[in-house]
Amino acid sequence: MMSTLQIVVIHPELLGTYGDIGNARVLAHRARVRGIPAEIIFTPHNQPLPTTGDIYLLGGGEDRAQIASVEALRSSLGVLGGALDRGAQLFAVCAGLQIIGESFPGVSGEIIAGLGLVPIVSLPGSDRIVGEVLVKSDLFTEPLTGFENHRGRTDLGGLSPLGRVLVGGGNGGEAIAINERVDGLVAGNILATYLHGPALARNPVLADHLLSRVVGALPKVPEGEEIAELLALERRRALGAANFGK
């Protein structure tokens, strides 16, 4: 009897501007079709974070919502740190990626202290990066795709990125030469990215990777789930993934 996988959506009312709730739905779905019971726990900003989560999700949000969320999370920092220490995973997207770092830009560019879970710093860019993204990660054979929409630029401070940016801006934006552009980060039990889409809907391999970090090797998804791969393939093709080799 397998215990129920707990997927915690942190502050969905603040960090859910870009369909981020979809990441939780996809994780739960891909667990369930493999016979792994899963539940989604929505934790609004005025409730304590559950201590028993297996995967914690931070999504994207508007500037003010991002600040409200980080302020609410400061008191739960111990819970989040403790969860990561016992092997829980954290997947953070866009504003979520910025929140877990040392600092990020506020509404007027002022510096807001982050949660400091990773030694990264986000600064305001000259303009907003908006559009489709193609990212080659060493974790997967095929590139990942997504949609980015952010003004912040993130310096990883030596941490490993999720992957190299083949199309789009990623962490650094156009100020960085395209062959040096990277997206997101991978650090211990933390995985983060600027990709919306939502990222786990458009990249089933990434969803399965997160799940397997918790439950170990996963069986193949059963028949009837082909639509996920069809979507991923179509998006890669739309971004000309074949032009970039492997």
Added chain:
Amino acid sequence: MVARVISLLSRILRQGEGATLSGKVLLALRPRAISELTRGRRVVLVSGTNGKTSTSSMLAAMLGEKFIVGGNRTGANLNTGIAASLVNAKKCTLLIFEVDELYLPSMMEATVPELVLLLNLSRDQLHRTQEVRIVARKWHEALAKFPDTPVVIDGSDPFLASVGRDHGPMTRIGFGKRPHLDAASCPTCGAMLDWSGAQFACRKCGLGDAPADVELGEMSAVERNHALASSVAQYFGVQDLTKFSPRDRISTLLLGGIEIALRLVKNPSSWQEGLSSLTDEPVILVVNARGVDGLDTSWLWDVDFTPLKGRYVVITGDRKLDAAYRVHIDGVGYSLVDSLSGAATQIHRDGFTRAQALTSYTAFIDATTRVKGKR
């Protein structure tokens, strides 16, 4: 003279493109044409995330009782569409323009409206508008330049309450407490809104404290827009509105042997409204992501598609696979086809004579102009 030539041009051109092309030509020749052609005339501007076209139509019908009404009625709501509608509007005694959210400030400057009607504000085309709060801030700044212009709003929308928070001649029409996807925090000051009472309230800056001028209670989007339009009509002296009922923007199309009722849906809020209004007939979803549709389809995940469970669902459009995976996760069965005609053919083959389509903006325009232009 310029207007005459353009008017002729626009009649030669097909209607779909003609709706903005003659405006483009006019603005190229006379950049200040909108301002010049509306000077000294009575103008009403209608803006909001959803319902601009249907509300302007309802309002135009109501005010048609008393005025010769002109303005843009087909959804072309950028400066080009507005300019185009002015080409043949010389005899009109009242102009009603629906205005794109980002164009509202410049159109207020250009037309100096007699009244502004704001319907709602929620997430839409985020690749273009970036944040709902940014649009709200721009609107607030725009109203500040016209402190004496009457504004009518849905006062139950926290974003509109914020836009009009310090505007003098403001009519707030209340529609009960309506949850808002983007308003966990205060649109004005960023503090968390308190939604536990009868209305939203900001304990920090007091947003939500201003009472509604009229409280009508909860109702559907089209009923709200009808009520807002009625309020504006009464302002202009049209009192008897009994014969005007709430009307959605639904176009009917004969295709592949069946009749399709097309409904425009373009963001989480209008999709949810569309899904709640379905009948038992087969459902076609058409999802595109071209420009005005919003380039990012992430919003599909903000919509609850479970109302489609157990229904006959066909999905098409440029981004049909994004939509298919989305509804699949909600336990909805579906089939995929390559076009709206393909959907109609399949539905006809399966023995149905009618269907209802929820369509992205570009798909809606494609389908409806095809009918009119008989392409």
